[in-house]
Amino acid sequence: MTVARRDLLLGSAALGLAGGLSPAPLFAARARPTDGLSMGGAGALPMPVPLDHMPTPLPVQDAARVLMDRGWLFHEGDIEPAPLDTHNATYLSVKAGNARGAAAVDYDDSDWQAVDLPHDWASFQPFVKTANVAQGYRPRGIGWYRRSVRLDPALQGRRIELEFGGIATNATVWVNGSVVAHNFSGYNAVRVDLTPFARFGDEVNVVAVRVDAEAMEGWWYEGAGLYRHVWLADYAPVSIATDGVHGDPRKRADGWHVPVTVTLTSIADGDSTAMVEARLIDPQGQVVAQGRAQAQVPSLDQGTAQLDLPVADPQLWSVERPTLYTLDVRLLRDGQVADERRVPIGFRTIRFDADRGFFLNERPVKLKGVCLHQDHAGVGTAIPDALIGWRLERLKAMGCNAVRSSHNAPTPELLDWCDRLGLLVMNENRQFNPAPEYRAQLEWLVRRDRNHPSVILWSVFNEEPMQGTPAGVAMVRRMAHWVRALDDSRPVTAAMNGAFFDPVNVAHVVDVTGFNYYQGDYDRYHQLNPAKPITSSEDTSAFMTRGAFETDPVRHIASSYDVEAASWGDTHRGAWKKIAERPYVAGGFVWTGFDYHGEPTPYEWPTIASFFGILDLCGFPKVAFDIHRAAWVDDQPVVAIAPHWSWPGREGQPIKVMVLSNAERVVLRLNGKTVGEAAVDRLMGHEWTLPYAPGRIEAIAYRGGREVARAAHETVGAPVALRLTPARTVMAGDREDAQAITIDAVDARGRHVPIANLMTRFTIEGGAIIGVGNGDPNSHEPEKGLQRSLFNGLAQMIVRPDGGRGRIVIRAMADGLKPAMLKLDRLGVPARAQVALVAPETDIRDWRRSPRLDTRPSADLAPAASDNNGWAFVHAGTPTPAEEAGWRMYRTVLTPRRAVAARGGEIGFAAIGGVASLWIDGQLVAEKRDPRPGPLTAPFPAGEGKRVIALIVAGLGNNESGLIGRVMVRPR
Ligand code: GAL
Numbered sequence: 001m002t003v004a005r006r007d008l009l010l011g012s013a014a015l016g017l018a019g020g021l022s023p024a025p026l027f028a029a030r031a032r033p034t035d036g037l038s039m040g041g042a043g044a045l046p047m048p049v050p051l052d053h054m055p056t057p058l059p060v061q062d063a064a065r066v067l068m069d070r071g072w073l074f075h076e077g078d079i080e081p082a083p084l085d086t087h088n089a090t091y092l093s094v095k096a097g098n099a100r101g102a103a104a105v106d107y108d109d110s111d112w113q114a115v116d117l118p119h120d121w122a123s124f125q126p127f128v129k130t131a132n133v134a135q136g137y138r139p140r141g142i143g144w145y146r147r148s149v150r151l152d153p154a155l156q157g158r159r160i161e162l163e164f165g166g167i168a169t170n171a172t173v174w175v176n177g178s179v180v181a182h183n184f185s186g187y188n189a190v191r192v193d194l195t196p197f198a199r200f201g202d203e204v205n206v207v208a209v210r211v212d213a214e215a216m217e218g219w220w221y222e223g224a225g226l227y228r229h230v231w232l233a234d235y236a237p238v239s240i241a242t243d244g245v246h247g248d249p250r251k252r253a254d255g256w257h258v259p260v261t262v263t264l265t266s267i268a269d270g271d272s273t274a275m276v277e278a279r280l281i282d283p284q285g286q287v288v289a290q291g292r293a294q295a296q297v298p299s300l301d302q303g304t305a306q307l308d309l310p311v312a313d314p315q316l317w318s319v320e321r322p323t324l325y326t327l328d329v330r331l332l333r334d335g336q337v338a339d340e341r342r343v344p345i346g347f348r349t350i351r352f353d354a355d356r357g358f359f360l361n362e363r364p365v366k367l368k369g370v371c372l373h374q375d376h377a378g379v380g381t382a383i384p385d386a387l388i389g390w391r392l393e394r395l396k397a398m399g400c401n402a403v404r405s406s407h408n409a410p411t412p413e414l415l416d417w418c419d420r421l422g423l424l425v426m427n428e429n430r431q432f433n434p435a436p437e438y439r440a441q442l443e444w445l446v447r448r449d450r451n452h453p454s455v456i457l458w459s460v461f462n463e464e465p466m467q468g469t470p471a472g473v474a475m476v477r478r479m480a481h482w483v484r485a486l487d488d489s490r491p492v493t494a495a496m497n498g499a500f501f502d503p504v505n506v507a508h509v510v511d512v513t514g515f516n517y518y519q520g521d522y523d524r525y526h527q528l529n530p531a532k533p534i535t536s537s538e539d540t541s542a543f544m545t546r547g548a549f550e551t552d553p554v555r556h557i558a559s560s561y562d563v564e565a566a567s568w569g570d571t572h573r574g575a576w577k578k579i580a581e582r583p584y585v586a587g588g589f590v591w592t593g594f595d596y597h598g599e600p601t602p603y604e605w606p607t608i609a610s611f612f613g614i615l616d617l618c619g620f621p622k623v624a625f626d627i628h629r630a631a632w633v634d635d636q637p638v639v640a641i642a643p644h645w646s647w648p649g650r651e652g653q654p655i656k657v658m659v660l661s662n663a664e665r666v667v668l669r670l671n672g673k674t675v676g677e678a679a680v681d682r683l684m685g686h687e688w689t690l691p692y693a694p695g696r697i698e699a700i701a702y703r704g705g706r707e708v709a710r711a712a713h714e715t716v717g718a719p720v721a722l723r724l725t726p727a728r729t730v731m732a733g734d735r736e737d738a739q740a741i742t743i744d745a746v747d748a749r750g751r752h753v754p755i756a757n758l759m760t761r762f763t764i765e766g767g768a769i770i771g772v773g774n775g776d777p778n779s780h781e782p783e784k785g786l787q788r789s790l791f792n793g794l795a796q797m798i799v800r801p802d803g804g805r806g807r808i809v810i811r812a813m814a815d816g817l818k819p820a821m822l823k824l825d826r827l828g829v830p831a832r833a834q835v836a837l838v839a840p841e842t843d844i845r846d847w848r849r850s851p852r853l854d855t856r857p858s859a860d861l862a863p864a865a866s867d868n869n870g871w872a873f874v875h876a877g878t879p880t881p882a883e884e885a886g887w888r889m890y891r892t893v894l895t896p897r898r899a900v901a902a903r904g905g906e907i908g909f910a911a912i913g914g915v916a917s918l919w920i921d922g923q924l925v926a927e928k929r930d931p932r933p934g935p936l937t938a939p940f941p942a943g944e945g946k947r948v949i950a951l952i953v954a955g956l957g958n959n960e961s962g963l964i965g966r967v968m969v970r971p972r
Contacts, residue, residue: 051728054737054827058385058416059326059344062242065233068162069736071147071837072226073112075102076121078142078210088866097177097846102144103208105177106842108897109146116735117230120168120223122213123380123771127608127780136221136598136608140213143225148204148838149232159235159267160194161242162207165228165411168381170212176205184215186222187408187430188441189448191242194232195267202910202966203845203877204838217430218407220373220610221598223381228411232835236338237268238297240331243447247278247327248489249311249347256347258289258309262329266297273297274331274338276305281326283315288325316361317346317453319401320635322422324453344419346453352491352512352533354526357586358456360424366580367424367587368632369402370395370614371538374411375596377617378771378783378798384738387798389417390727394619395593396421399632404428404537404589407462407495409445418454425454426493426537426589432461434478442479446486458483459537461494463516467506468499476506495537497568500525507532512586517541517568519578526584535586536579541569543602543611546622546775547754547792549643549656556603556778558611560623560642561658561687566601572614572624576631577683590628594619595777609777616775618796619740623658630660631683637708638662639701644754644793645713647692655692660685663701663708671695719745719753721818722760724810731767731801731808731824734831738770741822743788743795743812754793758814761787766808766826767801801826842897844907844949844967849874852886859919859950861889876967879913879960890951890963896940899971904942906972910965912936912953919950931956933964940969 081101084090092098101107125131125138132140151160164173168186172179175197183190199205213224233242244263249256260278274297280289289309297303315323324344331339351359358365376383376391383391388411395403403418404426418425427449431438442460449455460479466472480492491511499505500513500521507513513529514537515522525534542565543558551559558564562571569575569591579588595613602611609617614624626640639661647655659666661680668676668688676688680701694715701709725742745756762769763786771783774791781788788795801808801824808824848863848871863871871891874880880888896905907918907925916928918938926938931954955961 048727050726052730054728054730054732054829055386055389058413059342061342061344062233063340064235065231066833066835068147068149068230068232068835069117070834072115072117072119073109073146074115074119074121074225075109075112075144076141079144086865088868091868099174099177099179099208102146103174103177103210105206105845106894107146107208108895110840110897110899112146118227118382118384119225120227120380120382122221122224123378123382124784126782129605132216133600133604134219134598135216136600137605138221138597140224142214143211145209145211145226147207149207149835150202150204150838151198151200153200155198155234156200157237159237159239159265160198161233161235162192162194163231163233163242164190164209164226165230167209167211168213168223168225168227169217170215172210174208184437185430185441186217188444203843204841219599220596221375221380223375227381236331236333238264238266238272238274238331238333239339240329240341241265241302245327245329245341245343246450247329247343247345248451248487249314249345250489251349256311256314258311258327258345260307260309260327260329262295262305264295264297264303264305264331266299266301266303268299271296271298274303274305274333276307277330277332278307278309279328280309280311281328283323283325311347314347317348318361319365319422319424322346322420322453324419327451343451344416345451346419348453350456350490352535352586354531354533355584357533357583358535365401367402367535367589368400368628369404369424369426369587369589370400370593371404371406371589371591372593373406373596374414376594376619376798377773377775377796380597383411384736384800385413386738387740388414390740391594391619392417392421392423394615394621396423398614398625398629399634400593400628402426402587402589403593404459406538412448415449415452415454419452423454424456425452426457426459427455428459428462428495429479432464432466432475434475439482443482443486446483450487456490457512458487458490458492459495459514460492460510463495463497467494467496468502468504470504472506473504473509477509480510491533493535493537501528519570519575522578522582522585533586534584536588538591539569539579539588540572540575540590541566541612542571542575542624544622544624545611545777546616546620547644547794553603556607558602561656562623562627564602572627573684576628580631580683590614595775600777606780607778608780611777617777618773618775618794620775620794620796626660627685630662630685633662637701637703639666639699639709639711641697641699641711641713645694645697646716646753646755650692651694652691654689657688657690657697658685659699661699661701661709663703665702667700667702669698669700714751716751716753717747717749719756719758719817720748721746722812722814722820724812724820724822726822726824729824731799731826732829733801733804733826734829735801735803736832738798738800741797741799741810743790743797743820744793745790745814745817752793756790756793758817759787759789760795760812760814762797763811764799764808766806767799769797770800771798772796803831839970840897841968841970842894842900843876844892844894844969845876847874847876847890847892847963848872849880849962850889850891852888854886856887856954857889857952859922859924859952862891874963876963877965879964880955880962882955882959882961883957885955885957888953888955888962890953892949893946894949894969895946896969897971900940900942900969901944902942904972905940905969907938907940907949907967907969909936909963909967912951912962913959913964914953914955914961916951916953919952921948931959933959
């Protein structure tokens, strides 16, 4: 039971090595020939064709890191330690290793809940009217996590690092009873150098985390708890620092180079000299450049190695072909590889031009972007890696080429996906503050993310009221300076919402002016600042309820005809038109790609989520998806039609039909008759109002007189059966994979019923349903559990396979409907290694030892109340040196864990030196007659509260005596 070693990881590492990854779909559907990617509710065929193979796993960049996502114990609510009632207790409480309450090593967490990460405890909460509106009316509160870890004795002397990818929100972390981190942000990693705290062998290490999610950093749903991965790594004494490889290609006059800087860190005793080797591996696996450099690394300090890899004619990274190379950096010591990182990198140039916008590889690329919060139906912020990728691919299918991580550092896997998918990223910092703590967060972000080809902009803030003040300028100047010092290749922006024309404003100290809204000011700004590049950093803020076509303020419903928008924003079409028509505006970032919990706008309670998304909370497309597809997709014909065509009772009444296309001409047909025809307006689309007649409505798109695409809706009958549609028919049996599965109802002819709103119930074998949703921002149904009502025809479950092989079988039932069954293949993919679980045992580490006594003491001998000096503090495993013979008393007080208190257990001493007798609460329970070092075990009697354990040892003077090894109590 030790930390899984890196060789276990090599299998998955090998899978992730290939640098050049195909831009072919990873998760998403291939288009059905007849309707393109028409998921916007086509009556006949709304569902994409599932993919029948697994996506290539994300690259393993650091094979020394082992996931620590399993085996956590969670307690919701705070735990106050008992008050300190004596001077001596106070004295002891502030000593290293002596944390109290739930942070204490021996705290009894036996009634805590076992959880796996990622974990967002807020997503389990009900919606409560009095809870914070911005956070989606979900109580967040305070929570605790604990995890025990055993470290192989072979790891002694190695550098051991624990990393929390992100903790929402304010966190305190203890290791073995010592505070190791205070972190006041939910968006940056928390890294702990475990080395000086670590214990090896049988003794367990206890990690405790208190998370205060009452703290808020945003005005959106932020989740709560350990919602990103946790990693444990061990490295050689001289090793590559975390985020210690900077290798971001540059194009210079003489061609392409990869300047590589490697930061090394050392815990070795003396100063070291290390050799760093860097190899550049092309997408085909060929080493195309390599070099070596030496570095001096002082003891307990850092050193850097620098080298340059010239590369002739590399394949470029682009939105269409996101070609990745691997920068393989090895640290060599005595001819052996002591450490290694494999960093995916891409060759591309970027620049923002004040007149012509953004250039990628010297070609103009309009940023067709969306803003994202990390949030999904059912799982909240704890989005499995695969689902992050699936969400991004939905965006890519819409012609989106850029995302903004609003308003915080993204989960790192999001950037890995963006690198692979060819999505450009505006990478945003959370806290606008140049104080040291926040400077560190900003610098951490740049260091972590500066190798990603996808990242093209750093944003130091979003909408700060100080943006037009001297203090604001002073702050941005510093923050931009620190960013540039770490990365001189990407421009710095700030997402401003005003002050653009103030004489003092932060735009003067950033490279690209970011406009949030204020689209009417683009031209004037450009005229007054002709040399300043600008981009929309945020726009739109339009409202749509998926599948609804009439605004109803009473029922909190927003029409999908793209007519509703915030006063500060614009409709999808209106906002994009202003950007599209201005070559000097680099592009836009729609608020938002997906709906998110919280910030319910324009309606509040009982509404709990936003209406801004192009896709809803589940990633089901709204009409906005087709609006953007028509405007953004260039390489394939698009035609889409809204609304659906099932309006019982509305026969003969006028109905507005919207057709969106990127072709030249569209023809609208109702039941075979042409009812409309137009030259395509890609940006604004087309609308006709027709009397509703059941049947088939169809839009046909033409280019050069030839039909290039067609979309249709049919009037469907009553729902008779349920249907389950996965994104993939195969899943990895690794307990990590996840996918969204759509539930819908079909009529007697198997056609999607877009107006079904009925409750569905589920069962699953071979996996777990980790969340459910339906995209209705007004629904208060729980997002955990085995049921969900369809909302305007659709619901979703997020499925995570169990470990192992065989089929995953999912069934969906609804009253009066034929149930659906779905079988998915669960593949025996090697799971990523996880830190081994540890059985619940209590280590008794801390003992008091009496001075040497000439005669055998009585079992009730104890130190005086405030004696911190006469009796020594000793740690189990630290023997008393051999010296003259004599008696000693070892004494401690233990409150056993619940199971032991209730049913009794066993106490075990790994090794005691000398003759010994063991007493519990004054009763003799065992004796050891052989003076040579050896084990002793005894029953531990049941009983509540504090228990006094006394070990009387007689050392013979020739051997080490006392507590030579670990002591532990375990349940029976
Ligand atoms: C912006 C803000 C976003 C979101 C949006 C809603 O001002 O940057 O975070 O609140 O408004 O329209």
